[in-house]
Amino acid sequence: xxxxxxxxxxxxxDCGSTTTKAILIEKRGEEYRLIxxxxxxxxxxxxxxDVTRGVLNAVMEVEELSGRKLLDGERIITPQRGEDGxxxxxxxSSAGGGxxxxxxxxxxxxxxxxxERAALGAGAIVMDIIASNDGRLPHEKVKRIRDLRxxxxxxxxGIDGGTTTHVVELAELIAAADPKAxxxxxxxxxxxxxxxxxxxxxxxxxxGSKTALVITDNIRPVLERENLGPARxxxxxLFMEHVMAHAPGYKKLMTxxxxxxxxxxxxxxxxxxxxxxxxxxxxxxxDIGGATTDVFSDYGGTFNRTVSANLGMSYSISNVLAEAxxxxxxxxxxxxxxxxxIRNRIKNKMIRPTTIPQTLEELELEQAxxxxxLRLAFEQHKHLAVGLKGVQQERTISDTFEQSVSGExxxxxxxxxxxxxxxxxxxxxxxxxxxxxxxxxxxxxxxLTHLAVDSIFMMPQLGVLATRxxxxxxxxxxxxxxxxxxxxxxxxxxxxxxxxxxxxxxxTSKGQAIQGAVDFGQxxxxxxxxxxxxxxxxxxxxxxxxxxxxxxxxxxxxRGGVVGVILDGRGRRPFGLPEDPKRRVERLREWAAALDxxxxxxxxxxxxxxxxx
Amino acid sequence: MxxxxxxxxRVTDHAxxxxxxxxxxxxxxxxxxxxxxxxxxPVARTELPGNVQTVNVASLLGxxxxxxxxxxxxxxxxxxxxxxxxxxxxxxxxLFRAKCTSPTKGSIESIxxxxxxxxxxxxxIPVEVEAYVDGTVVEVLxxxxxxxxxxxxxVQGIFGIGGETAGVLHRLAESPKDPLTEAAIGPExxxxxxxxxxxxxxKALEKAVKMGARGVIVGGIDDQDLRAFLGYDLGVAITGxxxxxxxxxxxxxxGRMAMARRTFDLLCSHxxxxxxxxxxxxxxxxxxxxxxxxxxxxxxxxxxxxxxxEGLKIGSPVRGIREPYFGRLGTVSGLPPELQLLETEAKxxxxxxxxxxxxxxxxxxxxxxEMIEG
Numbered sequence: 001x002x003x004x005x006x007x008x009x010x011x012x013x014d015c016g017s018t019t020t021k022a023i024l025i026e027k028r029g030e031e032y033r034l035i036x037x038x039x040x041x042x043x044x045x046x047x048x049x050d051v052t053r054g055v056l057n058a059v060m061e062v063e064e065l066s067g068r069k070l071l072d073g074e075r076i077i078t079p080q081r082g083e084d085g086x087x088x089x090x091x092x093s094s095a096g097g098g099x100x101x102x103x104x105x106x107x108x109x110x111x112x113x114x115x116e117r118a119a120l121g122a123g124a125i126v127m128d129i130i131a132s133n134d135g136r137l138p139h140e141k142v143k144r145i146r147d148l149r150x151x152x153x154x155x156x157x158g159i160d161g162g163t164t165t166h167v168v169e170l171a172e173l174i175a176a177a178d179p180k181a182x183x184x185x186x187x188x189x190x191x192x193x194x195x196x197x198x199x200x201x202x203x204x205x206x207x208g209s210k211t212a213l214v215i216t217d218n219i220r221p222v223l224e225r226e227n228l229g230p231a232r233x234x235x236x237x238l239f240m241e242h243v244m245a246h247a248p249g250y251k252k253l254m255t256x257x258x259x260x261x262x263x264x265x266x267x268x269x270x271x272x273x274x275x276x277x278x279x280x281x282x283x284x285x286x287d288i289g290g291a292t293t294d295v296f297s298d299y300g301g302t303f304n305r306t307v308s309a310n311l312g313m314s315y316s317i318s319n320v321l322a323e324a325x326x327x328x329x330x331x332x333x334x335x336x337x338x339x340x341x342i343r344n345r346i347k348n349k350m351i352r353p354t355t356i357p358q359t360l361e362e363l364e365l366e367q368a369x370x371x372x373x374l375r376l377a378f379e380q381h382k383h384l385a386v387g388l389k390g391v392q393q394e395r396t397i398s399d400t401f402e403q404s405v406s407g408e409x410x411x412x413x414x415x416x417x418x419x420x421x422x423x424x425x426x427x428x429x430x431x432x433x434x435x436x437x438x439x440x441x442x443x444x445x446x447x448l449t450h451l452a453v454d455s456i457f458m459m460p461q462l463g464v465l466a467t468r469x470x471x472x473x474x475x476x477x478x479x480x481x482x483x484x485x486x487x488x489x490x491x492x493x494x495x496x497x498x499x500x501x502x503x504x505x506x507x508t509s510k511g512q513a514i515q516g517a518v519d520f521g522q523x524x525x526x527x528x529x530x531x532x533x534x535x536x537x538x539x540x541x542x543x544x545x546x547x548x549x550x551x552x553x554x555x556x557x558x559r560g561g562v563v564g565v566i567l568d569g570r571g572r573r574p575f576g577l578p579e580d581p582k583r584r585v586e587r588l589r590e591w592a593a594a595l596d597x598x599x600x601x602x603x604x605x606x607x608x609x610x611x612x613x
Numbered sequence: 614m615x616x617x618x619x620x621x622x623r624v625t626d627h628a629x630x631x632x633x634x635x636x637x638x639x640x641x642x643x644x645x646x647x648x649x650x651x652x653x654x655p656v657a658r659t660e661l662p663g664n665v666q667t668v669n670v671a672s673l674l675g676x677x678x679x680x681x682x683x684x685x686x687x688x689x690x691x692x693x694x695x696x697x698x699x700x701x702x703x704x705x706x707x708l709f710r711a712k713c714t715s716p717t718k719g720s721i722e723s724i725x726x727x728x729x730x731x732x733x734x735x736x737x738i739p740v741e742v743e744a745y746v747d748g749t750v751v752e753v754l755x756x757x758x759x760x761x762x763x764x765x766x767x768v769q770g771i772f773g774i775g776g777e778t779a780g781v782l783h784r785l786a787e788s789p790k791d792p793l794t795e796a797a798i799g800p801e802x803x804x805x806x807x808x809x810x811x812x813x814x815x816k817a818l819e820k821a822v823k824m825g826a827r828g829v830i831v832g833g834i835d836d837q838d839l840r841a842f843l844g845y846d847l848g849v850a851i852t853g854x855x856x857x858x859x860x861x862x863x864x865x866x867x868g869r870m871a872m873a874r875r876t877f878d879l880l881c882s883h884x885x886x887x888x889x890x891x892x893x894x895x896x897x898x899x900x901x902x903x904x905x906x907x908x909x910x911x912x913x914x915x916x917x918x919x920x921x922x923e924g925l926k927i928g929s930p931v932r933g934i935r936e937p938y939f940g941r942l943g944t945v946s947g948l949p950p951e952l953q954l955l956e957t958e959a960k961x962x963x964x965x966x967x968x969x970x971x972x973x974x975x976x977x978x979x980x981x982x983e984m985i986e987g
Contacts, residue, residue: 142637165723176638310849319848343836344868350850351772351896355935355981362936363957430958599958
């Protein structure tokens with residue numbers, strides 16, 4: 001585009017479910033750099049119910065911090081006039097607590113389950129699965145549809161050419177409910193029909209005039225096969241066209257920017273793909289937000305994205321506890337706390353989602369929960385990232401009784417080159433080593449893996465900027481966004497207490513010697529600053545593998561970062577924390593000390609001692 | 614400056630409250646604009662299609678699916694009585710060999726030659742929507758329902774379970790700090806909405822159900838007790854459809870939390886009055902909080918203030934909503950503009966709060982207070 005070269009300044013916002021973040025980019029000399037960042041609570045909810053209020057508040061903070069006038073009343077000044085305003089304004093959004101859907105299927109364990117998978121894979125929270133055989137009376141189903149007010153409905157049922165009666169009956173229930181959309185009362189609720197193709201005409205007749213009906217391929221064309229892709233695509237399209245367009249204030253926001261508002265996950269995905277493509281490496285990215293956790297992977301050019309719509313650090317925090325179980329959360333907590341207290345704290349965060357940890361204990365607890373949210377989201381990703389088959393999985397009738405997803409994952413942790421973290425709990429961790437530790441504990445990378453974090457959580461804004469001005473996006477991304485943390489070296493295989501797990505030795509790009517080693521169960525950091533590299537030999541312990549085969553030394557180049565090189569001798573396959581609670585806490589403290597994870601007790605704090613619990 | 618604070622929950626003695634009452638399906642509106650009604654008055658009625666039952670006729674008769682049409686005695690649309698024969702097979706000699714009866718009264722909805730099943734539709738189910746609050750009908754939504762208006766006291770809770778109900782307010786705790794115990798709940802609670810101070814236990818909730826209390830309003834509850842009471846762990850806060858026999862409204866949060874003095878005093882001042890409560894909570898966009906409506910009919914109150922408050926100022930009353938100050942009340946004593954370092958080493962915008970009963974200002978992240986709004 002011709003104006004690309006003329007753009008002198010860019011303002012970009014990301015309206016998250018909890019916080020709206022704004023960044024200001026300016027052209028300084030020949031390069032684009034991040035100038036400042038501001039944020040404010042997202043204002044989709046009452047009493048404001050207008051996303052632009054949060055955007056304006058975030059922009060006002062940018063104005064304050066940069067000393068640059070950006071607003072004329074309640075309008076962003078574009079194009080730049082003298083030193084005021086910006087040449088380009090862009091925005092992404094995931095506000096509104098994610099996408100909330102109801103799914104319908106004839107048989108709960110068959111088409112109902114397929115519809116659920118399709119919706120989950122498309123990034124939705126499944127509020128309820130309504131099926132012909134779910135035991136509820138029709139009027140109860142009708143009431144449920146009305147009460148829940150989903151953003152969208154996915155209706156499936158029947159194999160192609162099979163009976164149409166049941167799926168039509170479900171359509172009649174929906175028609176009878178005449179459901180109103182959650183956001184914006186005056187528009188038709190989007191409904192995707194992905195059932196028996198023989199029923200399309202009659203479904204059109206029942207729902208066509210009352211809803212925004214979209215018909216797509218059957219998610220279960222035959223009993224033994226699922227075809228979720230077309231339904232998922234339809235969910236994404238409708239989300240932008242209908243749901244987001246009707247979220248409070250979005251219509252106004254859309255008029256402020258010449259570029260379509262991009263969903264946050266799509267923007268982050270585009271940046272992850274750019275890294276993988278430019279560097280020719282395998283990348284996993286994770287973006288952990290308040291309501292959802294998105295995992296992206298690019299392996300050998302195959303891109304996959306999953307959205308765990310019910311794993312997040314504020315709205316969905318309680319669901320992390322419900323899914324992971326209290327024991328899995330508590331295993332990362334190195335202080336004594338009783339279950340009742342922990343449960344209450346997590347629920348209180350759920351009902352007051354915008355609060356932040358003030359004490360060290362609260363921070364440790366929140367980071368413990370994030371480890372489990374990341375772990376579960378990654379598990380879901382591994383199950384869904386099964387290659388480009390177009391069909392997610394083949395299931396036989398006997399498989400329908402199993403919840404597990406078949407198909408081989410393409411995620412091979414030993415072949416992973418770079419793990420990138422983003423989202424509040426990772427980007428805003430007071431110490432960068434905390435972000436590294438959370439990612440290592442949750443993803444358990446193997447062999448040699450480089451780690452990076454989105455410095456101030458601006459991957460979404462840069463993702464949308466890349467669609468309009470790739471140079472500016474790439475420059476800011478490389479210089480201001482991605483913070484290289486360093487790398488983690490983790491041998492794989494069974495190991496015994498006291499046995500050497502791994503050793504590295506070599507020379508840095510500055511010609512200095514670099515060396516470090518850990519025994520089984522230990523962790524250590526070998527300093528290697530950002531901007532430096534080291535040519536090293538990675539020597540695994542007996543029977544262990546670091547990527548060159550069991551017991552074989554691997555030669556590699558390691559790039560440094562603000563954390564350095566983490567040597568992780570805790571073992572992989574199996575990885576486990578000590579069962580004995582006392583021993584476990586000891587180990588957690590040893591690792592925290594080895595990584596210098598948290599400030600030492602007694603550090604100066606504005607919180608009076610009397611107020612500590 | 615960015616308004617980095619959480620808007621508070623409303624607790625007021627003077628409010629005008631409007632609630633839309635809609636049928637799940639179009640039907641008949643039973644009342645007129647201007648009518649004064651009690652909460653229990655039906656305002657609209659409709660008939661929902663009856664439940665659908667399936668009868669696997671092909672399997673019961675031992676015939677192929679495609680042959681069931683020949684076996685049907687009743688046709689689509691025919692009414693049937695419970696126990697009435699709907700299909701049968703015949704022997705060569707004209708004698709009945711097998712027959713299939715209707716499990717319910719209703720009508721034949723459909724006959725499928727593909728599945729071999731017959732769908733029976735039970736008689737329509739009458740459904741009514743009630744007024745929910747004592748008040749006046751201010752608008753009729755033709756065939757859909759009405760808008761009710763009432764004036765009086767209004768309390769928003771932070772979290773709840775269970776749907777709409779109404780009853781007389783009955784106090785069960787001496788002070789906002791006292792827990793609502795099992796022992797305090799007796800037969801006199803039947804049909805009432807009971808309120809207590811700091812915490813309700815799972816056992817106390819079960820006793821409230823047993824004694825027939827309609828609702829419980831309390832400062833806090835342990836999540837463990839809630840989980841035991843519900844029978845499952847609540848993942849995402851979307852509630853209101855629980856049918857546990859009682860509606861619960863939590864005003865402060867999880868754990869033992871003294872009910873805000875203002876809320877407690879307001880409820881006390883209306884003890885003996887009828888109130889309507891709803892536990893439905895949805896903490897996402899279009900946020901929905903549980904509520905207590907205490908109509909004071911015949912008394913004119915000022916129109917509701919603008920819903921958008923002006924933000925935090927020195928002297929604004931606030932409530933701490935995160936440890937280590939969770940649940941504590943005080944007033945804003947300082948709003949320093951610069952970022953400050955917390956114990957966690959995070960640098961954030963803070964504010965100073967003088968908590969009730971203290972002589973010293975406490976420093977909190979601005980995100981960790983909630984305005985107390987009237």
